[in-house]
Amino acid sequence: MSGGRFLINRRNLLAGATALPFIAVPGGLSAARDPEVDTxxxxxxGLxxxxxxxxxxIPYGEDTARYRFRAPVxxxxxxxxxxxxAFAPICPQRRAGSEPASEDCLFLNVWTPEAHPRAKRPVMVYFHGGAYSNGTVTDPLTHGQxxxxxxxxxxxxxxxxLNALGYLYLAEFDKRFADSGxxxxxxxxLGLQWVQRNIAAFGGDPARVxxxxxxxxxxxxxxxxGMPAAKGLFHSAATMSGQQVTASGPGNAVARTRAYLSALGLSDAQFASLLDLPVEKLVEGLEGHDPVLGGSLYFGPVLDMKWLTRHPFWPDANPQSTGIPMILGNTREETRAFINPRGEKLAGLDWGNIAARLRxxxxxxxxxxxxVKSYRDEYPDWSPVELFYRATTAGRSWPGQVIEADARAEAGAKRTWVYQLDHDSPIDPLRxxxxxDDIPFxxxxxxAEGSYSGTGEAQRKLSDQMMGAFVALARTGDPNHAGLPEWPHYELPERATMRFDLNxxxxxxxxxxxxxxxARAPYIQPGS
Structure with a gap:
């Protein structure tokens, strides 16, 4: 392949690195004293x-360029x-920035207090954000030390x-790509299977993932x-501002595939050309117009009746998952992160134009x-800006969590806990x-670079509370711990919610x- 940041071949880099006689690491240690683990x-x-x-x-899968649009190996x-x-290349994407990107991207990272097989520490496995199209775990906010x-x-x-490389639905074009969605x-x-196979060597407990x-x-x-193939690979879960009530239907997925092909100047009959195009060209096609949602193309999991045979939380919580202890959380004003309070959408916002801008x-x-009228009747002291962000959060970013938490409660899942981050950033008062904003806590x-949390004593206490809750869930299946007020289960009709803040x-x-x-109208999961 050619084209700047896509040139790096991580596996050649790894192979070459083993031949170096000395590698400088923090503390001045030589490679001979660096930790080694047998997988x-x-x-x-490591270091x-x-x-x-x-x-x-650490490679957990082979180079996907050799298996483009097919299951990993x-x-x-x-x-x-x-x-x-050193971190490996990330998946090619529109927002890769200066990071090396490659189809050879199936790598993971491990941090551990000690690599002793009998330590049996809880294991916490993190998946990054960026919808299904962008993002990486190399973000400094998610370094695990x-x-x-x-x-x-x-x-x-x-x-x-990610994106077309991870979710382009080609099954209806060629049965060889039945897994593509x-x-x-x-x-x-595959990464979780690697964890089950290897994490004990790093001091982890494969029975507490x-x-x-x-x-x-x-x-x-x-x-x-909701995927049978994932059953038994993890034992507790926490979602932070991320829900999937329904997956994409195959009809919408095919429509998006056709739109993607069109963006690349290809007809349906030419879909096989995707196998030979440079990956940079595949990334260019992501700029295509989404025929379902509008805007740029959406990619995400598909109800393919092979790997995903029912929607995750519709018409109810999948029985496969109701026994798994789970935290579900959101932030109070989600949309302030992606509707710029200093941008055009908020410029000149007033009571005369707010409804049109909300739609x-x-x-x-x-x-x-x-x-708008309902909010103003309930909260007469709110400004147009405050109402705008609360309404866009409640009508866009929060409903999925409510549906999932309620569905678990209705299914009798007793070990569910819900939180809301209320902490106002001391770094940016408009945020x-x-x-x-819950990630750094x-x-x-x-x-870390990109954090809006602040680093004062109050923020460190809040971090201890949130980190302690997630660690406790991993360790015992219950987020309650000594440094936290009692966190009740989420049950109906009480809907107990932990409000993480300075108080x-x-x-x-x-x-x-x-x-x-x-709740007076149905929520339609984006992409479904």
């Missing part, structure tokens, strides 16, 4: 990082010691195929909870004038409590008015 595939060499052992860029064993001291050290757990983060999910399943993910990462977890932002089809990465407390149904307002 089922071969021996790997020491901030008091824990880190192993970065587990990494083949190797003989020499492989160096795992602080969580591993503070929580005394083993942390794993996994990259996988859910490849990103199959990658994650928790998956957690933010935004698209949470949606991937909700989808896995395109909502995923629930209700009269925006009625919505308030926005999408992604859970990972302990308050000072963390549990409250029943704290957004009842907004929940009931938007």
């Amino acid at each position: 089922a595939e071969g021996r790997i060499r 020491r990082e901030n008091g824990v052992l880190a192993f970065k860029g 587990a990494a083949k064993p190797w003989n020499s010691v492989q160096t795992a001291q 602080h969580l591993a050290a503070s929580g005394d757990v083993v942390v794993v983060t996994i990259n996988h195929r 859910n490849l990103g999910q199959l990658d994650l399943i 928790m998956v957690f993910g933010q935004s698209g990462g949470g949606a991937k977890i909700a989808t896995l909870m 395109p932002e909502l995923k629930i089809d209700l009269d925006p004038d009625w919505i 308030k409590a926005a999408h992604t 859970v990972f302990g990465t308050l000072a 963390t407390r549990a409250e029943n149904d704290p957004r009842r008015f907004e929940r009931e307002l938007f």
